[in-house]
Amino acid sequence: MDTADIAAADSTLVLLTVEEAARRLRIGRTTCYGLIRSGELESVPVGRLRRVPADAPAAYVARLRTAHRAA
Numbered sequence: 076m077d078t079a080d081i082a083a084a085d086s087t088l089v090l091l092t093v094e095e096a097a098r099r100l101r102i103g104r105t106t107c108y109g110l111i112r113s114g115e116l117e118s119v120p121v122g123r124l125r126r127v128p129a130d131a132p133a134a135y136v137a138r139l140r141t142a143h144r145a146a
Contacts, residue, residue, distance in 0.1 A: 090119070090126035099132045110135070 091099070096116065097107035110116035115138075117131040 088129050090121070091129055091132075093118070093125055093127060096127035096132050100135070 093107050093111065094104055097104045100107065102110075107116065111118045111125065111127070116127065116135050118125050118127045120126075
């Protein structure tokens, strides 16, 4: 079982790696880092690491959907 399977199976995860967040959004890692850098996708520092709150990908998609409806 790889980390993607573990993350999908464990709904109690609070923080995701950038790679896990990218996988959930079905985007590349570089694109995910770009969203974090621009502030579009929430992230938090944990020591020298960067983590994405588990609810942040869904919140990002909700904002995209709202913006699309308003356009």
